[in-house]
Amino acid sequence: MSTTTMMTSRPERGSSCGAEAFAGTGTLVRFILRRDRVRIPVWIAAIVGSLAGVAQSYSDTYPTQADLDSRSELADNPIFIAFNGPGYGLDNYTFGAMVANESLYIAVILVALMSTFLVIRHTRAEEESGRAELVRSGVVGRHAATASTLLVVAALNLVVGLLTAAALSSLDRLDGAGSLTYAMSMAAAGLVFMAVATMAAQVTEYARGAVGVGVAVLGATYLVRAVGDVSETGLSWVSPFAWSLETRAFVDERWWPLLLSLALTIVLVTGAMALSVRRDVGAGLVPPRPGPPLASNWLVHPLGLAFRLQRAGLVAWAVGLAVLGAAFGPMVEDVEEFAADNEQVQEIFVRAGDTTFVESFLSTVTAMMALIATGFAIQSALRVRAEEISGRAEPLLTTALTRTRWGAGYLVVAMAGSAMVMLTGSLALGVTASVTQADTSLWLELFAGGLVQVPAMWVVIGVAFALFGLAPRLAQAAWLLLAYGVVVDLMGPALGMPDVAHNLSPFGHVPRIPGDAFTATPMLILMVLAAALLSAGLAGFRRRDVHTT
Numbered sequence: 001m002s003t004t005t006m007m008t009s010r011p012e013r014g015s016s017c018g019a020e021a022f023a024g025t026g027t028l029v030r031f032i033l034r035r036d037r038v039r040i041p042v043w044i045a046a047i048v049g050s051l052a053g054v055a056q057s058y059s060d061t062y063p064t065q066a067d068l069d070s071r072s073e074l075a076d077n078p079i080f081i082a083f084n085g086p087g088y089g090l091d092n093y094t095f096g097a098m099v100a101n102e103s104l105y106i107a108v109i110l111v112a113l114m115s116t117f118l119v120i121r122h123t124r125a126e127e128e129s130g131r132a133e134l135v136r137s138g139v140v141g142r143h144a145a146t147a148s149t150l151l152v153v154a155a156l157n158l159v160v161g162l163l164t165a166a167a168l169s170s171l172d173r174l175d176g177a178g179s180l181t182y183a184m185s186m187a188a189a190g191l192v193f194m195a196v197a198t199m200a201a202q203v204t205e206y207a208r209g210a211v212g213v214g215v216a217v218l219g220a221t222y223l224v225r226a227v228g229d230v231s232e233t234g235l236s237w238v239s240p241f242a243w244s245l246e247t248r249a250f251v252d253e254r255w256w257p258l259l260l261s262l263a264l265t266i267v268l269v270t271g272a273m274a275l276s277v278r279r280d281v282g283a284g285l286v287p288p289r290p291g292p293p294l295a296s297n298w299l300v301h302p303l304g305l306a307f308r309l310q311r312a313g314l315v316a317w318a319v320g321l322a323v324l325g326a327a328f329g330p331m332v333e334d335v336e337e338f339a340a341d342n343e344q345v346q347e348i349f350v351r352a353g354d355t356t357f358v359e360s361f362l363s364t365v366t367a368m369m370a371l372i373a374t375g376f377a378i379q380s381a382l383r384v385r386a387e388e389i390s391g392r393a394e395p396l397l398t399t400a401l402t403r404t405r406w407g408a409g410y411l412v413v414a415m416a417g418s419a420m421v422m423l424t425g426s427l428a429l430g431v432t433a434s435v436t437q438a439d440t441s442l443w444l445e446l447f448a449g450g451l452v453q454v455p456a457m458w459v460v461i462g463v464a465f466a467l468f469g470l471a472p473r474l475a476q477a478a479w480l481l482l483a484y485g486v487v488v489d490l491m492g493p494a495l496g497m498p499d500v501a502h503n504l505s506p507f508g509h510v511p512r513i514p515g516d517a518f519t520a521t522p523m524l525i526l527m528v529l530a531a532a533l534l535s536a537g538l539a540g541f542r543r544r545d546v547h548t549t
Contacts, residue, residue, distance in 0.1 A: 022143050029151055043118075047110045047164070048164050051168070071093065072093035075087040082226045082229070082331060083105070086245070089101075094251075102491075104185060108186055111160060113215075115153050117211065119198055120211050124200075129390075136281065164183040165182070175250070177253060181255065182247075191265045193218060195267075195272070196218075196268060199272045203284055203285050205284035212316055221240055221241040224241075240264060243261050304409075306409035306413045313379070314413075314417045317417075321422070322425055324369060325369060325426060329428070366449045367453070367510075369429070369450070372425075377414055377461050378478050381414040393546065407537075407541055415458055419457070426449060445514045456507045460506060462533025463481055466540070468540075485505045489507050509525070509526060
């Protein structure tokens with residue numbers, strides 16, 4: 001469903017930059033809105049609802065000024081700064097300052113992911129499927145698809161921002177100016193990552209690769225901000241992530257950092273438009289390497305084929321988590337110095353979990369890496385659904401290959417690959433922390449802390465595969481379980497969530513190592529639950545119809 005056009009000369013300037021290059025943009029905008037008539041409202045409701053809910057929970061949990069003052073003591077430490085960003089307004093900690101300091105980074109991540117997924121869905125994924133070629137055979141300009149996508153996603157970011165501002169300002173303890181600054185900081189970050197995704201769509205030939213580039217840039221900017229804020233070297237100003245946090249919403253609002261976000265957005269979008277005319281439709285600027293003339297015998301087996309299809313993504317996720325772990329390990333020294341000088345914080349952490357301050361930091365980093373690695377686990381498990389929808393599964397299943405063997409190949413890659421990604425990150429964290437602390441036993445303890453997270457990740461894989469087998473149209477809903485885990489496990493303690501909410505997440509049953517004692521029973525229960533879900537998914541897949549082309 002694709003053709004290749006030999007470009008013997010540079011295209012005419014008028015064909016790539018004139019008004020005709022944008023012909024059909026309005027029609028494509030309406031087409032995107034019609035096609036995403038369910039997806040877009042879900043994104044809006046999820047982001048605005050979760051942020052408003054978090055703000056209301058903060059209001060219920062910290063009703064008095066004394067509660068806010070106590071909270072500000074916890075905000076002025078390296079752990080908080082590494083995860084949330086530099087705390088502003090701690091000397092006179094208001095409710096608005098707490099909401100901005102402790103939830104704006106989550107808002108930026110949410111809109112960044114929304115923008116990345118939607119841009120890739122309507123640009124690179126359309127070219128990969130061949131639909132873009134069909135559309136462009138009509139009266140549609142070269143830039144129409146990209147321009148219509150940018151218009152929709154930019155408008156969506158603006159709508160999400162305005163609705164968030166309205167929701168926040170409706171709370172009694174939040175003012176309108178601070179709410180609008182908070183919301184526009186979030187929307188500006190969404191525009192930056194919209195532009196990053198547009199650029200990524202020009203580079204790689206496949207949608208998965210483009211999404212991987214966008215998510216990798218998001219992770220890198222978060223990491224650069226964390227390192228820069230903790231070290232106080234000014235490095236964080238390199239990161240677009242920091243530009244939104246530097247608006248200091250609800251403290252002393254300043255809008256000029258958002259000009260950096262808008263400038264970068266314009267540069268990246270202009271660059272992407274220029275690059276798009278230098279490649280063929282369906283091709284990326286970085287062409288895939290030609291394969292060997294003869295396929296390996298390993299590709300004859302379903303497991304080998306599943307591994308080969310996901311090899312690049314597996315390596316990228318493992319490297320990314322290793323870099324993240326290696327960056328957080330050296331922060332242990334700063335954390336230890338801070339705890340040594342603050343007896344109040346030491347007492348709080350000892351009462352809260354009977355752990356040391358350093359152990360609490362390392363177990364929190366390990367839990368965060370587990371949630372990130374679960375992103376790969378879900379993506380890998382749902383690859384089986386993508387293969388089915390694309391029609392590539394159909395010719396394989398018409399041979400002697402059974403559905404069970406075909407699906408099991410992807411399950412093995414998802415389960416083993418997610419464990420490898422998690423253990424790579426925890427090993428990097430352990431090695432760098434051991435070197436910093438001159439304690440060679442620490443790496444083994446952190447490696448064990450990563451290992452106990454694996455059964456919970458397998459439960460999430462089980463949920464994804466069960467949905468694939470029993471209700472394939474709802475397979476993407478597996479991402480909601482990860483989102484729930486992020487809210488409960490990372491923000492639950494601050495929000496004062498009850499134990500029942502914590503127990504509904506598979507990660508709520510994992511011992512926080514280092515700090516907690518290891519108990520085998522929860523691990524065994526999680527593995528049995530994962531096995532039951534995987535069995536249900538395979539049974540459902542054997543009985544239902546396969547999507548055909």
